[in-house]
Amino acid sequence: MLTAALELLLVEGGAALTPQRLHQATGVSRSTIYRHWATPTDVLAALIDVAPTARRALSGDPVKDAHAEVDALCNRLRDKPVGAFLQALVTMAATDPAAVELRQRYVDDLVAPFRRALGGADLPRQRVDDVVAAIVSPLLVDALLLDRPTARARAHRAVDLYLGSLQAG
Amino acid sequence: MLTAALELLLVEGGAALTPQRLHQATGVSRSTIYRHWATPTDVLAALIDVAPTARRALSGDPVKDAHAEVDALCNRLRDKPVGAFLQALVTMAATDPAAVELRQRYVDDLVAPFRRALGGADLPRQRVDDVVAAIVSPLLVDALLLDRPTARARAHRAVDLYLGSLQAG
């Protein structure tokens, strides 16, 4: 049932997660939809909750792990669900305060693997924040604001540049 | 009249730019609103068009100019209109294809000053893209996804790090 809702989200975008639209697309009664998910945000939260979160093994080499995470995130953004989630989260947060918190949590979860990957490198916390932001943010902006395939190569260059210069410093 | 619409956007968010809502808030007849701006995207485009775009003089020193641009962008994001525009653009682009193009143009315009600032530095085009993305994207993500005051200090550190390492390389 939620899988049908996910289909709908991917095809028609985050604005389609309304009771009526879900009813028409999934065949589930409108009453039932209201019972379980009072707001579109609830639907989205359920979808996010169901979405698979692949756990990735760390090699121990921060640079190598960071590159791997870049690839993984690019793939996830390209393969839609994550990108669609983000767009929908921004859209809903415009009207529903509850979506704001959900959005922050989701972004944190997206970024978390990078923090883990950099855990091996012996860096001050602030540096970790900076590096993660510089590497991940452009990917998110590409997917969210520019609608172009995420600049995978750029992200890899950023990893090299940041981690290289930090190790040198 | 558009000023009233801008007020509305800032207070109630991008979802409030609907004909009905505009009618109630501005007193302008619903007919008239439909006549001029058929879609919320049109309203937003008009607001963006009216918004002041301060032109900034370049000192010639890329690093100094970049820092100045970081400050300027942080201020604009903090003072709301720009941030509200971005949120609204993402929201509308979810349903209206016309908003996608508008959004891309707007982001390009936001980024343009940084490109100008870096024009003085003798850098290959790809490097310019990388630097700009690394500096600007975190600011946009902060404002758009995390809802926290843009990390001004981080952006300044990024300028130093990127421009410093590039000059050294």
Place this chain on the structure above:
DNA sequence: AATAACCGATACAACCTGTATCGCCAAGTT
């Protein structure tokens, strides 16, 4: 067998959307 929990169907008032139509008033024309 009785009860509770869940689902679907229907109904309802309130609202929003898009479009069309009408009368009004001001600006400019001849």
Place this chain on the structure above:
DNA sequence: AACTTGGCGATACAGGTTGTATCGGTTATT
């Protein structure tokens, strides 16, 4: 001065959406 044009406000309309409430039927639970 009479006329025309253009833009605005007001109203009406059908169609769709939203939340909520209510009722009957089905399935598990005990």
